[in-house]
Amino acid sequence: MTVFLQTLVAGVLIGGIYSLIGIGMTLIMGVMGIINLAHGQLMMVAMYITLVLFNVLHFDPYISLFVAMPCLFLLGVLIQKFLLNPLMKIESILPENQVLMTVGIGMVLTEIIRFIFSSDYKSVKTPYSSSAFFIGDISFSLPMCIAFGVALIFTGLLFWFLLKTDIGRSIRATAQDKDAATLMGVNTGRITVITFGLGSALVAAAGSLLLPIFYLFPDVGGPFTLKAFVITILGGLGSTVGAIVGGVVLGIAESLGATYIGMGYKEMVGFVIFVLVLVFLPGGLKRLTKI
Amino acid sequence: MKSKNITLIILGIFFLLFPFIIKSEYYQHLVIIALMWVVIGSSWNLLAGYTGQVSFGHAIFFGVGAYTAGIFVTKLEISAWWGMLFGGFAAMLIALFVGWVCFRLRGPYFALATLAGSEIIRLVATNWESLTDGMVGILIIQSFRSKLPYYYIVLGLAAACIYAIHLLMKSKWGYYFVSIREDQDAAESLGINTTLYKNISLLISAFFAGSAGAFYMNYMAFIDPHVVFSLHYISIMAILVGIVGGVATIMGPAVGAFVMVGVQETFRSAFFGVAPRWISEAHALVFGLLVIFVIMFMANGIVGDWGKIKRVLLGTRPSA
Numbered sequence: 001m002t003v004f005l006q007t008l009v010a011g012v013l014i015g016g017i018y019s020l021i022g023i024g025m026t027l028i029m030g031v032m033g034i035i036n037l038a039h040g041q042l043m044m045v046a047m048y049i050t051l052v053l054f055n056v057l058h059f060d061p062y063i064s065l066f067v068a069m070p071c072l073f074l075l076g077v078l079i080q081k082f083l084l085n086p087l088m089k090i091e092s093i094l095p096e097n098q099v100l101m102t103v104g105i106g107m108v109l110t111e112i113i114r115f116i117f118s119s120d121y122k123s124v125k126t127p128y129s130s131s132a133f134f135i136g137d138i139s140f141s142l143p144m145c146i147a148f149g150v151a152l153i154f155t156g157l158l159f160w161f162l163l164k165t166d167i168g169r170s171i172r173a174t175a176q177d178k179d180a181a182t183l184m185g186v187n188t189g190r191i192t193v194i195t196f197g198l199g200s201a202l203v204a205a206a207g208s209l210l211l212p213i214f215y216l217f218p219d220v221g222g223p224f225t226l227k228a229f230v231i232t233i234l235g236g237l238g239s240t241v242g243a244i245v246g247g248v249v250l251g252i253a254e255s256l257g258a259t260y261i262g263m264g265y266k267e268m269v270g271f272v273i274f275v276l277v278l279v280f281l282p283g284g285l286k287r288l289t290k291i
Numbered sequence: 292m293k294s295k296n297i298t299l300i301i302l303g304i305f306f307l308l309f310p311f312i313i314k315s316e317y318y319q320h321l322v323i324i325a326l327m328w329v330v331i332g333s334s335w336n337l338l339a340g341y342t343g344q345v346s347f348g349h350a351i352f353f354g355v356g357a358y359t360a361g362i363f364v365t366k367l368e369i370s371a372w373w374g375m376l377f378g379g380f381a382a383m384l385i386a387l388f389v390g391w392v393c394f395r396l397r398g399p400y401f402a403l404a405t406l407a408g409s410e411i412i413r414l415v416a417t418n419w420e421s422l423t424d425g426m427v428g429i430l431i432i433q434s435f436r437s438k439l440p441y442y443y444i445v446l447g448l449a450a451a452c453i454y455a456i457h458l459l460m461k462s463k464w465g466y467y468f469v470s471i472r473e474d475q476d477a478a479e480s481l482g483i484n485t486t487l488y489k490n491i492s493l494l495i496s497a498f499f500a501g502s503a504g505a506f507y508m509n510y511m512a513f514i515d516p517h518v519v520f521s522l523h524y525i526s527i528m529a530i531l532v533g534i535v536g537g538v539a540t541i542m543g544p545a546v547g548a549f550v551m552v553g554v555q556e557t558f559r560s561a562f563f564g565v566a567p568r569w570i571s572e573a574h575a576l577v578f579g580l581l582v583i584f585v586i587m588f589m590a591n592g593i594v595g596d597w598g599k600i601k602r603v604l605l606g607t608r609p610s611a
Contacts, residue, residue, distance in 0.1 A: 035399055083583065100534070103527060104579050104581075105579070105583065106579075107527075111573065112576065115573065226406075274407050279395070
């Protein structure tokens, strides 16, 4: 029983971070209708920014978060403005050009980072990296709890932003119906740029939060891109609430899989869920919650 | 029409005589690899270019074909060459399942579902050690020491693949495929069973990719999950071959295969040893940049945008 509860707790905590990654992806997905396959790679860039700040200026990763987020926001804006938006105008037979473009961007980011930092595994050792507290027999890793808390705060802020601000409303309008939004005077081109920046900033936050508990190498992004994608499918395309639930579900499923089936299959659990969702619940959790 | 036939005959004679003109094993190896990519690229093009179902997971079929050939040797102790046929069938079997799951999705989601599929199968191949030997991989003994037999086998496969797709696209099925790409709902309302024809396209595509995989096993004599189920080096490369050459053209993937293998080898060998070593470390970077460049400026590939490229090279203005 203790093992089960422990697994559950670990799953929920990591699930919080997964949610943050998934929300960024689902946001971009909702507004532009494309899956951003450079999502994990953007997170990887944020992690390296945090690492450099830690090594050179001895910034705490949680402080670097406030540097990494604007940096990634800017990177996201540039990518959307100069690489993805121009594609809308290009006539081509295949509509998946933008998705393929994000694959290319992801590869370029990975290779540039590999060029600068080499392929070595790196990690940040903070005093609290391995500290934990206990409730009953269950241990709660401190950095995981902080990460979970911060992820919740960011999710709350995002909701406030989407529901209460002008730009947030424009984003939701664009996601619902792009043409109608344009007719209502929303500058949809600008909204896509902001959205991509926002999604990148959110995944940057996830990266900085992950750094104290995870290791880092240039190829770390790929698996996270796939996780984010699984979360988006699980939660329902473009659904923010779905992404949060999906992230937690994935976290729990992965840690259950790692404990009861075997570490080698941990990564596969997500994909099995993915296939099951597609077969039995196409449309994802959005179908059940309707939001 | 006549001049096209003559070009084809000259090309055919050139490829038949190639190993006698160029004796260097290194260049023969490159052409063998390029011809293998012609098969994979053409099979991708059938599904993505003509039918409009962009697959990000062609490594699934390639890898399954390769593993079928490998397992024939390690477990059944029969020749890996049987894989050339049965690898294709095994890939079709997997394709049935892939189609069943993934054709529930359209457009980009289909693409990503195939990507997830290739990750699943890579993990299965890594973890199912009793069948695949996991990360150790499969090592067999090559049947021939000379490159000549391999060259003619893959040349035959490539020619058969291109010719089959050419015939297919002139048949009724070919028109169904294109109509699905252009407008799935319209095709459906005209009475075309779109799911059925998408699956047919996928099966044929999988068969050729699987055969190419089995050839790879025979030729390279070593595979492991990270090589044959690789996202970047198989699935993305297949897409690049298609896009660089030109989607939805018969000869596009063939041109693309030679260009891409050329580019890859040039950078991997640091311009054949002329440029400094660090260039070879950047070959994956060049790959990524190439993806971006091609999508931005040559969305229809070398064959598709040939008129545009000629204009730029010759510096003439477009005739209105």
